[in-house]
Amino acid sequence: MSEALVQEQAAPRLALVGHPNVGKSTLFNALTGSRAKVGNYGGVTVGVKTGELFTPHGQKLELADLPGCLSLVSRADDEAVTRDVLLGINGAPAPDLVVCVVDASALERHLPLVLQVIELRLPAVLVLNKIDLAESQGVSVDATLLSEEVGLPVIPIRADEGVGVLDLKQALRFPFPRSAPKSWHAAxxxxxxxxxxxxxxxxxxxxxxxxxxxxxxxxxxxxxxxxxxxxxxxxxxxxxxxxxxxxxxxxxxxxxxxxxxxxxxxxxxHAGEQSALTDKIDAELLHPVRGLLYLALIFFLLFWSIFKWAEAPMTFVEDVFGAAGDFARSALPEGLFTDLIVEGIIGGVGGVVVFLPQILLLFLFLGILESTGYMARAAFLMDGVMSRVGLSGRSFLPLLSGYACAIPGVMATRSVPSAKERLLTILILPWMSCSARLPVYLLLIPLMVAGVFQQALVMFGLYALGTVTAFVVARLLKGTVGLAKDHQPSFLMELPPYRAPDWRYIARHLLERATAFLVKAGTVILAISVILWALATFPKAPSGEESDQFEYSAMGRMGQAIEPVVAPLGWDARLGTAMLASFSAREVFNSQVAISYAVDEEDDDAVREEFRRSYELPTVLSLLVFYVFALQCFPTTVVVARESKSWKVAIGQLAGMSIFAYVAALATFHLSALFL
Amino acid sequence: MALTPSKLFVDSTVSLTKAAAGCDLQVESVGGPDCSQLRDLGFCEQMRVRKIANGRNLICTVCGSRLAISSHLADHIQVKQLS
The missing domain is CATH 1.10.287 (Helix Hairpins)
Incomplete structure (x- = not known):
């Protein structure tokens, strides 16, 4: 096929451009049927996402959702991504048509970016989003007059409701219009x-x-x-x-x-409703003292609900895996294969999957916070605290994302305008307890305290421990990353109006997270569980006694090799190997202890019973502290190297956090042994 | 007619940080090293602004959008009181 023909068949490229939180990703999803992440705050999109759509005439188009920017004069790395695409530089092909998305209620703020696109002589259409919000605020925009003045086709829409999306598709007829004439002139x-x-x-x-x-x-x-x-x-x-x-x-x-x-x-x-409700809510939620208390209360409720509401679904998952184990044990002949199925696969995977309800509850709460507009308020409230360590409240949003997973959190730091503040944020981000740590916390916390309230309090304490330590270390590293002692971070952020949670989006997001978690359990964790089972099963102990098997196995020997290193932390060979195995995925800790104890039931209470028999409270505390601080995630290290453009930073972070975790766990074990 | 303090205030400009909360204001000038960023955000000359709250970070509405801004940045925005 000739090159000319290939080029002829390539779908024309469109790019969505606009301010942060103007609704580009919502429109992208509406146009392409994609499931890009959306949220009611700026800076959700930090990279280019592409999808395909068809016009009503059957023309296939490729659509890119670009990070939001206030201007093409970029101040942050995510804005530079948009700039490069529009300029067609740094490997990004320039779009054939730019879809400029503006907020109809704030046209004067948004139009300068549209005029910049026209100055670049890029063909464009203008999408007037949030027309309902504009009307409720007493702002009416005459789309015909606007089109005449700007020189672009103007399409009013409500992206969240899908209103006007068909009109927009009609306007994307091919061939595209030429670039608009520039009707203003500088000197x-x-x-x-x-x-x-x-x-x-x-x-x-x-x-x-x-x-x-x-x-x-x-x-x-x-x-x-x-x-x-x-x-x-x-x-x-x-x-x-x-x-x-x-x-x-x-x-x-x-x-x-x-x-x-x-x-x-x-x-x-004309006179419209001013956002009186948002003002009233903000007066309370952004109060300098009460606001911080509300923030703490919201997070405490999150952890409380994780313990309180997950009980019934967890019992259900346990019963399913228990029944599967019993069925396999009864249906299959006794022997190694049955042991592999029951202890290695059902036991290993079940030990992790049982925490799915609690992980989904965490994402449900984070989704509600993102969707309502509270995230920007959390950043506002934390700005005062964060400025003391050299960061602005802007860095708090990536840190909050880190509670779900460090990888999107590290990528979200692209929205931090200052390169030095961005590096500092990346360095401390893995101390935000991610959802992979959750199964470990949930396994160990009931060993310390009984009662939902007390358990939620300990969980809150573990998250706070990671977060507060991150801030303290940020203060210490401030000079190392090149921030001056008297550096005063700037905070500039849009506080979006409060909205009811977008339940459709949250449900879809939860489904995606559940699928991703189950796929991980069914692939990575399954494979590791099988390997761990094999390491714990072979070679077979000559005595044939189950009590001798672990020590004689390959895993037991590895554990004995590492025992001198972990013994000062109060850990034995089993915990040492579990810690090593969880460098592949933290959740594997649970599988590993289940396998190494050869616990028949997938019931986490049985694992806890073994723990109670084998270890004292200082060992549990030492383990928890180690998991709060250790960076046991190689994918995070790879992403840190990519985002900081330095393997030195990434390896230094991995080594530094591992040493810190070890020393903290050591101190915890010995100090708690003195008092408990 | 003698000029009252409030009359004096209306005729003069103050920095956005010093303007009273709850007032409608008009941006007179924007300066400082971050002036382009402030303009991009909406704090450009002749723009009407309502100051909602004072504090370490101010809250203002510009063009119907609610914006939070550090007080040290707001020091570079000179405003005139409209009401």
Whole structure:
């Protein structure tokens, strides 16, 4: 097939561009049927997601959902992703059509970005989202007048309800419109500077020289990405402009003047409801003292519900695995194969799957917080605390994501504008207890205290221990990452209006998490369980006694080798091997202890009974502290290396956190042994 | 007619940090190293702003959106009181 034909068949590329939290991902899902993560706060999307859609005429299109940005002059890494796609640089092909999404209730804030897209001479359509919110606030936008003034097709929609999505698909007819004419002008010298630089860039062979010239004059940060020859050309053109406003400032000023004109013509404001309810709720929830108490209470309720509400579904899962084990034991002849099925597979996988209800409860609560708009408030409240360690409240959102999983949390740090603050956030993020630690906590906490309230309190304490330590270490590392002693982080964030939770999205998200968890249990954890069973079963002890088997097995020998290292923590060979095995996945700790004790039932109470028989409370405490602090997740280390662009940072973090966890567990064991 | 303190306030500009909460304001000028970012967020000249709450971080509504902003950044925004 000829290359020309392949190109002809390639689907035209569309890109969604707009401010954070304007509804791009909701629209992306509505257009493509995808399930991209959405939330009622800015910074949910930090990378490019692509999907396909078909117009009513059957034209296939490729749609990219880009991270939100306030301007194409990027300040954070996620904004730079959007900039690069629109410029068609750094390996990203430029889109054939840009779908600019704006909030109809805040048009004056959102239009400057649209005009920047027009200045880049990119073909575009303008999507006017949240028209219902605008109307409720007394803002009506005349789409026809707006279209005439901006020079783009304008489609009013309500992405969350799917209203207007078909009209938008109709507007995406192929071939796409040409780029809109620019109806505003900066000073002649600035326009000339862009033309001049564009020609020089063209001579240097840069792709899309006119767009790169435009941005190089507007964004000093972008200039640093250019080659030294290109930087010299920019310097030359800037030098030639004789004082006054820089071309970038001049363009910005002209753009804003035009935005004011457009808004005066196309927007009509009349008396509407002011967001009185949001104001009233915020007055209480953002109170400097009471707000922090509410935040603590919300998280305590989360942990309480995990213990309280998960009991019945957990018993059900236990019964299912117990029945499966009994059935396998009765249906299969006695022997190694049956042991593998019952102890290795059903016991190993069941020991982890039993915690699925509690993990889903954690995600349910986090989903509700994300969907209602509370996440941005949590960041606001934590800003005061975080500024003392050199971070802004903005870093709290990735840290909160870390409670679910460190990997999306590390990626979410792209929305932190300061590179040094971002690095510091990445360094401490794995101390936010992720959901993989949850099964270990849930297994061990009932060994310490009885009663739902007390257990929830201990769980809250473990999460707080990780979080507070992270902040203390951030304070200590502040200078190491290059933040000045008197560094004052800036906090700038939109507080979205409160919304009722989007139950459809939350249900879908829970289903995805449950599927991912079960797939992991059915693949990684299953495979590791089989390996661990084999290591605990072979070679067979000559005596044939079950009590001698572990010591004689390969796992027992590995445990004996590691025992001198873990013995000071109060651990024996079994716990040592369980700790080593959980470097593959933390949940494997539960499978490993179940297998190494050859507990017949998948009932976690049986495992706890073995624990009570074998260990004292200081050992349990030492284990818990180790799991709070240890970074036992190689995928996280790989993502940290990628996001920080440094293996040194990633390996240093892994080593540092492992040593810290060991020392903390050692201190916990010996101190608690003194007092308990 | 003698000028009352409130009359003086209406005619002069103050930083957004010092403006009283609950007032409708108009941005007169934006300065400082983060001025572009502030403008991108909506704090640009002639924009109407309502200050909702004071504190370490201020809360304002700009164009119907509720924004939180550090007080040290708000120091660079000069505003005029409208009501």
């Amino acid at each position: 002649k010298k600035s326009e000339q500077a862009i033309g001049e630089l564009s020609e020089r860039f063209n001579a240097l062979g840069l792709v899309n020289p006119d767009r790169q010239a435009w941005l190089a004059l507007a964004d000093e940060g972008f200039r640093k990405n250019l080659s030294s020859e290109a930087q010299a050309e920019v310097h030359g053109v800037v030098e030639e402009s004789d004082g006054g406003l820089t071309p970038g400032e001049d363009l910005e000023s002209a753009r804003r003047e035009r935005v004011r004109e457009i808004v005066n013509i196309a927007v009509n404001e």
